[in-house]
Amino acid sequence: MMGSQPERFKSKFRGILDIPREERFVSGHRLCAGCPVGTVMRMLTKVAGKDSIIVNGTGCLEVSSTPYPYTSWMNPWIHVAFENTGAVASGVEAALKVLKAKGVLGKDVKVVAVAGDGGTFDIGLQSLSGMLERGHKVMYVLYDNEAYMNTGIQRSGATPWGAWTTTTPVGKKWKGEWRWKKDIMGIVLAHRVPYAATASPSHPMDMIRKFEKALYYTREGPTFVHVLIPCTTGWRFDPALSIKVARLAVETGIWVLYEVEKGKFRVTHKVRKRKPVREYLKLQGRFRHLTDDDIEYIQKIVDEEVDRINKMAGEEVIGPVEA
Template identity: 70%
Template sequence: MALTKPIKSLWEIPREERFVGGHAACQGCGAALVLRHLTKVVGKDAIIVNATGCMEVISTLFPRTAWRNPWLHLAFENAGAAASGVEAALKALQRKGVLDKNRYIKVVAIAGDGGTFDIGLQSLSGMLERGHDVMYVVYDNEAYMNTGIQRSGATPYGAWTTTTPVGKKFRGEWRPKKDIVGIAYAHRIPYIATANPAYPIDMINKFVKAYNTRGPSLVHVLTPCTPGWRIPESKTIEVAKLAVQTGMWVLLEIENGKPKVTVKVRKRKPVREYLKMQGRFRHLTEEDIKKIQEMVDKYVEEINRWVGEEAIGPVEE
């Protein structure tokens, strides 16, 4: 059974495991944690379409599988198109009486930041624009972690990756992160949200809303990657939480075009606290950190203006 009503406490999270143990994810993997909760929400009657990436590789090494749901993986750049195909097939088969018309089966697409922001963007855009009834979850670990921490369009300013290394001339990524929520918003889809595993109730309730949406929805989840971010296995949630507390990651929801901040932050922590925890930002100078602080200040200002209130407050030193 899918979880169709919002929850108020952790005790209400369904006990049933549908993304089961024994898979090969790293200890402290943020994405695996997110998938575990996602499958708890969507329940049995959901078909999962997975792009190539960490989560596909760790969960389906033949002859084993971590999935109790029907699950399909075709390639890296086509989760949107494959999900469209599954949804169209369900529609046709239900209309023709092959499948039960009254049984709702949700199509859930899962892809990483590479499979969404970069190589899968066209396929995602087509899926959103055509209005398929698909819930698309992007787990964003901010680089191509599966192939060994290469820079993606989701890699934030200043981050070290193996293709934006720290050298004498260049010091990490020099471009800001792509705004995937803005891109989804431009498609005028009914439901878009950002989520974070450090705020599980907020995250689960967003999955519930995406599940209840009829039409395309997109949930963008920040998923810390312990080897890629250079953090200890025990710090996944702590880092994820700091992303929200510093304003680097704002928990948003855009329902039928109306934006809202779901977890307000009255007083922000300085970005330094978030950056200092992670090896990928170790090389940053005071000047770099100052620049990132200014970027975040500007981003927070934009968000506040967009939602029409001071949802994210000033930095408290």
């Protein structure tokens, strides 16, 4: 990595009262009631501020925040297609660089790319990889609701094992998705990015600090934040429970909140005693068909994953399942 500045990152968000009051992702969007993408984008735009350009790939967020002639964004915002969020963000960043070199643009303008799991795990993977490889100074936010929810709940590379979707139905032969979620963080980290992290809307301060840090590290190269978004429509649960489901994902160890800062792995939210995965699964209709054996199997896989995380952290950051 280039740059050898001894300057260290210092968060200006110490407590919840430090979040600015001004809304930059305003009301009136048509996201489903209870969709936490709204929460995440509000916080993201509050951190990014007015001097940032949002590049939004096709997905739930794009269609519901900008039905013509309305827009919920207060920032400059561009949308092109499913597969080229990374490419468009690269182009915007390159254009800004030229404008700055020519002296037309006098200030720092950040580029934030936002795309869903379909536009990142599957369709947009090549343009994301290209963006990361070329080292464009872009912050990429992946909001992951674990299927193509916008077009009617089709499976994506992010759909976890056992989940029902319309293309992995539950019948005599098939019992929902039979493949595991793609390790997108592993793919991103293989590009040696300066900063990558996972976040959850249930832990807003943790999420905000990660957005801030990711924006800070765009001075060195591309950064990546992977946010889990429980989908009330596709996961089949009561809209009021969105944040609770996200919190349970963290508490059961299915979703580990960590960051990789210049190659240094750190778990940002430690879980002393894990809850059994059953508590997370039983809230969601998409896992309703799972038998006790299936749940045991998921628990076993999560245990293995937690072991791997603990080994990477060098200490027990995620504790054992509570009795």
